[in-house]
Amino acid sequence: MRAGIAVVCGMAAAMMFNAGMMDGASMKAQEAAAPMAAPAATPKEVKVDLKSSTGADAGTVTFKTVKKGVKVTIHLQDMAFGPHGVHIHQNAVCDAPDFKTAGGHFNPDGKHHGYMNMTGHHNGDMPSNVMVGEDHKGEASFVLTSISLDRNATDSLMLNGGTSVVVHEHADDEKTDPAGNAGNRVACGVVKY
Ligand SMILES: [Cu+2]
Ligand SMILES: [Zn+2]
Numbered sequence: 001m002r003a004g005i006a007v008v009c010g011m012a013a014a015m016m017f018n019a020g021m022m023d024g025a026s027m028k029a030q031e032a033a034a035p036m037a038a039p040a041a042t043p044k045e046v047k048v049d050l051k052s053s054t055g056a057d058a059g060t061v062t063f064k065t066v067k068k069g070v071k072v073t074i075h076l077q078d079m080a081f082g083p084h085g086v087h088i089h090q091n092a093v094c095d096a097p098d099f100k101t102a103g104g105h106f107n108p109d110g111k112h113h114g115y116m117n118m119t120g121h122h123n124g125d126m127p128s129n130v131m132v133g134e135d136h137k138g139e140a141s142f143v144l145t146s147i148s149l150d151r152n153a154t155d156s157l158m159l160n161g162g163t164s165v166v167v168h169e170h171a172d173d174e175k176t177d178p179a180g181n182a183g184n185r186v187a188c189g190v191v192k193y
Helices: 002-018 023-033
Strands: 045-052 057-066 069-076 082-084 086-089 130-132 138-144 163-168 185-191
Touching: 045 163, 057 163, 057 185, 069 130, 130 138
Parallel strands: none
Antiparallel strands: 045 057, 045 185, 057 069, 069 138, 082 130, 086 163, 163 185
16 A cells, blocks of 8 residues: 555656646755766776785786777786786775785676686686786786676676776686686786776
């Protein structure tokens, strides 16, 4: 019964509003809305600095909106030779030295880990590892379709106030839940804009 009454009242209010009989109420609504800051625009590009467990520069990650999604460009430095798993994690926190507070993989779609997983992948997974050479540098770029820089998107990197990028010590096998057996977290950067 309560719901029924609420619907009737709502309809009556809507009809009155349409008829221009709600001047007082609509003015109040405008006053209430006025002090609110306009929502910040979606940035064209977001750059994240990565830091190692000891606070040293470990490279950068750049997110840029492109036609097919978001282009993620990863530059690693001072990193151990070999392949490294890199993911977007769900929390906008990078507490050294273990970066555990970054949480699990960014996963608003509620899937499982890895591009080679039939029930995958997490929104924050990368399609492959980043190879670091003998010069301890690595570079890779991917276009992800499961993330967005738009704050209002359901897969926004600003969901929950931001996210983070985590680099792991080993390769990600792209299929083992929850994180691809990639080992310890060796570098991290907060994604916030
Ligand atoms: Cu990770
Ligand atoms: Zn994952």
